[in-house]
Amino acid sequence: MWDLDAGAELRRLALPAPLGHDDHVAGLKVVDGAGGPVAYAFAATSDATSDAVHAWDLRTGWLLRTARLRAEPRWPGARELSVVGGRPLVSAYDAQGRVTIWDAATGRTVSAFTVTPPPDFATLGLAGCRPVLFAARGLERVTRVLDPLNGRDRGAPVAVPVSKFAGTATAGGRTFAVVTGFGEGGFSEQVWELTAGRVIGSEPVEEQEEGGGPKMAAGDRHVATAGPGEQVLVWPLTWR
Numbered sequence: 001m002w003d004l005d006a007g008a009e010l011r012r013l014a015l016p017a018p019l020g021h022d023d024h025v026a027g028l029k030v031v032d033g034a035g036g037p038v039a040y041a042f043a044a045t046s047d048a049t050s051d052a053v054h055a056w057d058l059r060t061g062w063l064l065r066t067a068r069l070r071a072e073p074r075w076p077g078a079r080e081l082s083v084v085g086g087r088p089l090v091s092a093y094d095a096q097g098r099v100t101i102w103d104a105a106t107g108r109t110v111s112a113f114t115v116t117p118p119p120d121f122a123t124l125g126l127a128g129c130r131p132v133l134f135a136a137r138g139l140e141r142v143t144r145v146l147d148p149l150n151g152r153d154r155g156a157p158v159a160v161p162v163s164k165f166a167g168t169a170t171a172g173g174r175t176f177a178v179v180t181g182f183g184e185g186g187f188s189e190q191v192w193e194l195t196a197g198r199v200i201g202s203e204p205v206e207e208q209e210e211g212g213g214p215k216m217a218a219g220d221r222h223v224a225t226a227g228p229g230e231q232v233l234v235w236p237l238t239w240r
Contacts, residue, residue, distance in 0.1 A: 001030075015041070021046075028040070067107035078094075113151035160192055174196070175194045177216075188203065222236055
């Protein structure tokens with residue numbers, strides 16, 4: 001983990017067990033807990049039967065706990081770690097529109113429902129100070145705002161020209177997303193504030209391979225995304 005303000009390495013966290021050949025860390029988030037900051041890492045396995053979220057005390061690097069997620073074997077869809085309202089959550093969706101949400105701290109299922117029509121991309125966040133599920137269909141160029149407990153529409157859709165969500169983060173009651181796709185100038189990466197439905201900035205990028213999209217993090221004043229090579233792009237925020 002890195003301190004982006006100082007540009008220096010902050011701490012290295014050791015996974016309690018090595019990852020398999022097709023396994024990967026699908027997300028790393030930090031939550032400010034009562035006892036200090038806690039880092040959560042989502043270790044996703046190829047068949048979804050051994051998915052786990054590991055939690056460390058960020059000050060000491062000590063492993064605090066590991067939560068096992070009860071997922072359907074060989075879950076065919078995407079899975080993501082999010083922090084919403086200070087609560088770490090894992091969401092999953094598939095091509096049939098099935099959505100499952102887990103509490104990442106305990107591994108317990110929070111909700112399970114089906115979204116119709118099935119979204120191409122889905123992510124958890126905040127809208128109107130309430131937890132929501134943003135569900136996007138690229139061809140329709142809109143992102144629906146859904147209740148994360150039952151999948152019902154909670155507000156008006158957001159007009160985001162989504163080709164692919166390449167990363168999301170929530171900070172200060174606002175949810176941000178890296179959106180990639182083709183525009184008039186070619187392939188580009190945009191940072192959107194989904195909560196307000198507005199674009200923060202855009203940067204031309206090389207086309208990303210499937211599964212290789214950039215990650216991101218958000219704070220009170222900036223959004224950080226992966227740039228070319230080992231660079232980090234920092235986008236300033238305005239609070240209005």
